[in-house]
Structure formats: C-alpha cells, structure tokens
Amino acid sequence: MVTVNNIMSFHRRTRGNIFPVLLVFILIFIHAGYAGAVTVQTESNIAALENTLMNGANGIVDPGVCPGINVANVKYTGALDASGTFTGGLSSGIGIDSGIILTTGEAVNAEGDSNGKNSAPNISGIASGLNDADLESLIPGLSTTDATSLEFDLQTATGNFFITFVFASDEYKEKVGTTYNDTFAFLYREKGSGSAFTDIALIPLSTIPVSINNINHIDNSSFYINNDFLEFLPPGNAPFDIEYDGFTHVITAYALGLDPSKVYEVKLAIADGDDNLIDSAMFMKGGSLCDTPQHITIVTADLPSQEVGTPYTATLEADGSPFVPYTWEIIDISLSPGLPVDFLSGNLPTIAANGNKTALFSWVLPASPETEHIDITFKVTDQNGNSSLAIFRYTDPEVPVEDSGTQENAGDGGNCFIATAAYGSYFEPQVKVLRDFRDEYLLTNAPGKALVSFYYSASPPMAEFIRGHETLRAATRLVL
Numbered sequence: 001m002v003t004v005n006n007i008m009s010f011h012r013r014t015r016g017n018i019f020p021v022l023l024v025f026i027l028i029f030i031h032a033g034y035a036g037a038v039t040v041q042t043e044s045n046i047a048a049l050e051n052t053l054m055n056g057a058n059g060i061v062d063p064g065v066c067p068g069i070n071v072a073n074v075k076y077t078g079a080l081d082a083s084g085t086f087t088g089g090l091s092s093g094i095g096i097d098s099g100i101i102l103t104t105g106e107a108v109n110a111e112g113d114s115n116g117k118n119s120a121p122n123i124s125g126i127a128s129g130l131n132d133a134d135l136e137s138l139i140p141g142l143s144t145t146d147a148t149s150l151e152f153d154l155q156t157a158t159g160n161f162f163i164t165f166v167f168a169s170d171e172y173k174e175k176v177g178t179t180y181n182d183t184f185a186f187l188y189r190e191k192g193s194g195s196a197f198t199d200i201a202l203i204p205l206s207t208i209p210v211s212i213n214n215i216n217h218i219d220n221s222s223f224y225i226n227n228d229f230l231e232f233l234p235p236g237n238a239p240f241d242i243e244y245d246g247f248t249h250v251i252t253a254y255a256l257g258l259d260p261s262k263v264y265e266v267k268l269a270i271a272d273g274d275d276n277l278i279d280s281a282m283f284m285k286g287g288s289l290c291d292t293p294q295h296i297t298i299v300t301a302d303l304p305s306q307e308v309g310t311p312y313t314a315t316l317e318a319d320g321s322p323f324v325p326y327t328w329e330i331i332d333i334s335l336s337p338g339l340p341v342d343f344l345s346g347n348l349p350t351i352a353a354n355g356n357k358t359a360l361f362s363w364v365l366p367a368s369p370e371t372e373h374i375d376i377t378f379k380v381t382d383q384n385g386n387s388s389l390a391i392f393r394y395t396d397p398e399v400p401v402e403d404s405g406t407q408e409n410a411g412d413g414g415n416c417f418i419a420t421a422a423y424g425s426y427f428e429p430q431v432k433v434l435r436d437f438r439d440e441y442l443l444t445n446a447p448g449k450a451l452v453s454f455y456y457s458a459s460p461p462m463a464e465f466i467r468g469h470e471t472l473r474a475a476t477r478l479v480l
Helices: 004-014 019-032 046-055 107-111 133-138 417-423 429-442 446-467 470-479
Strands: 039-041 069-077 083-087 099-103 144-156 161-169 183-190 224-226 246-248 251-255 264-273 280-285 311-319 327-335 350-353 358-364 374-381 387-394
Touching (some): 046 069, 046 083, 099 107, 099 264, 133 144, 133 183, 133 264, 161 183, 264 280, 327 350
Antiparallel strands (some): 083 099, 144 264, 161 246, 161 251, 161 280, 183 264, 224 246, 311 358, 350 358, 374 387
16 A cells, blocks of 8 residues: 555655656546547437337347346337437436437537537527427426427336436526426326326435426435536536536436236426427436336435534435345545545444445544545445445534535545546546546456556645646646
C-alpha cells in the first residue's frame, strides 16, 4: 500500500521535472478516452422500427438473457422519426449504455448539437400530433398530443416482468409545477379483460408515477439529474452529452404475481401534455424486458448528522428488486489524502441487514479535521445476484463541508483524483461519468484492475499539483 507520506515525498521529489505533467495527461487520456455523446439510430419504415425496438441488437427483448419472456403482436404508433435505438448512454451520463428511445419529438434530437452537447433550453421536434386516451385516463383533465407508443402481448414464465428506464425532458426545470407536463407510462392489463390499465412507471418505494412534477430539483430530487442549458455558463456547457435539460436516475418498473398461463397487454407510451412544444424521451435498457430484475438501487439520499465520538446508527434502504431479503456489505473505505492511513484503526464502520430491504449502519463517528472526508462504499445484493453500489461521504458533522453526506448511484467506488482536482468536487457530473466508465469497463477485467490500481497509487500527487494551479486545472478540464 502506498501511504500518504510516500505520496507526498514522491510529489516533492518530482515537482521540478516534466514526468508528473506527462503522467497526468497519459492518465487523463486513459480515463477519458471513451467519452462521447449518445447516438441515435432511426429506421426507414414502421415494420423495421417495430422489429428493431423489440428484437434488434439494442432492443428491449433478449431471449439469450431472459428466455422466460415471450412477446407477440408488436404495434408501434407515432411518428417514424420519434423513436429508435441508442448507444453511448454511459459515456453521456444517463446510466444506460444502449437500448431503445421513444420521444414526443424527433429521436435524433437527443444527440444535442454537433459536439454532442445540450443545444437549446426548449428543443421541439416534429412528432405525430396524435393523442393517447390511455395516458389521458391516468390524469383527469389532461390533454395529450404528439403521442408515441409501443404495444405488445406478453407472457412471463415466472409471473413477473421488469423493464429498466430513464425518463428525460427539455421541460425541466421551467415546467415544474405547471400543468404543461409531458406524460408517460408503462401500462399492462390482462388481454381481453377490458379492465383498466395499471401503470408501473413509479418512483421507487412509492405508488407515485414518474413525471416532471414528481421527480425534479425540488421533489424527490435524489432521483433527479440536472443538465439545464441555462444553468451552466457559458450557455450550452451543460455537463452531460445529451440534449435534455434533466433526467431521472435509472429506475426499474415491474409487475409481480401475474398468471404465467395468461397473456397480458403491455403499452409503453409518452406524449406532450396540454401543448405540442418541448420534447421528452424514455430511454429503456436493451434486453431489460425480463422476468427477473436487471437493476437494484440504494435509495437512501443521506445519513443524519450526530455528535462525534458517540455510537451512531442509521438505516439504509434499497429498492428495485422484489427478491428479498437483500444482503449488505461495506466494500471500500477511502480516506482523503489529509488523513493518516491508520485514522480508523480500531473504529471501522459496520453494516448488517435490518429487514427485507433495509440495513443498519453502525459507527463511532470520528472527529475528522476540517476539509477532510471519508468515503464509505456500500453494496447491496438481492437473492438473484443483482447488486448496486452507493458512496456516502462523511465529514465531521460539526464542520459543514460541501458534499457532506451525498449519495452516489450504482457503480461508484474509490476516487477519480485527477478529475476531482480539475473540477473541484468528487460529485461533479463529469467526474461521475468517469467513475461509471471505470466501474463498467475497467474493474470488470484483470488488465483494467491493474490500470486502476496503478492510477490510485500514482495520481494523488499529480492531482494535488493540478489542484494548486488554476491554469493546469483549466487545461485538464479541457482535455477531459
């Protein structure tokens, strides 16, 4: 293990030569070389689109992964250009690498401008002009237009089905709190029953539908990601390489306890609400229409503060998979560079299952010096082996420091030292994109793990050097 003292002495010994600067840019290139915008592919006719959305390489059905799902009678309604498939979602920051997209405008608008950046605060593409009575029935008084839907018959071998999605819209944030909300739903009912549809596109641990008014910067903000065109200066410098001004974290919709012998009608639908302006989109993960869950999320947004030096307990909660009980573990504890490696000697935090979906976190809170922090990475796993990670940053509760107690989403762990130094915060959106790439592509193989290990041992002194020189910070951001 490389101790803090060794890192600092290495820094002092090498500050005067060119090696640190060269290493910085080698590491930046390795760490950020994948970056790029989401790319959308449309089709030339409706029949091809229906096949692509369901069964194509990025379609939502993958029999090789989920043989327990059977679909038939696929029907697409809407403008041809309103839907398609996408790739590059992880590098764009939306949390799903590839899949299908349904929109209320033109699907290619999701790509943004020629550089893949958010191009306007209110993008509005040409769509179908159609209304959707099923969506309107969910919200009394709602009028819809520019509707897009994908319908199919479904049978599930287990009696359950799941689909993983992200909802995005250019109506964020200006339409929050108004009636002009684009609407969407994942609907199902028994085929031929004539019963009302059930909507399963819900906020985790609730019966509240996912919508602009229900997930935003004010309400349920732990599920919201800001990409507002006008908030990041200069305008057009929004952090994520996608057009929409805001989007949700990855969420799993699911229906449980269905009759495997019966056929169910399923409808994925989205529409403009009360006007035909400003686009919204649903991104659905390829292959995630499945009879077993493909995603699980730690939904706890923060941990409460308490006096240092006292026994401390807090409850963590997860959702997204019905296969309980969940198992919990702490897989990483990372100290900021200013803390000695033995700072937590004899006082390590613990976590233990406390219920089907909750866990009890216990610790004696240490008195960490001002500006220093401790990142604790929790892992939760359901009974089918689906797992998720979340990082909680601890600082002395008596010393208010930016980002204290912030949760990060699935796949986080360790530190992106150079990116953090360049952007000023571990929790900047651009830094999260780099961490997602590390977890998705580097930590899944031996060469990648070796590279990450080398990066963690070599990059802290480089990061400290960058942090102290604004010109180099700006240059590093430009390269990233």
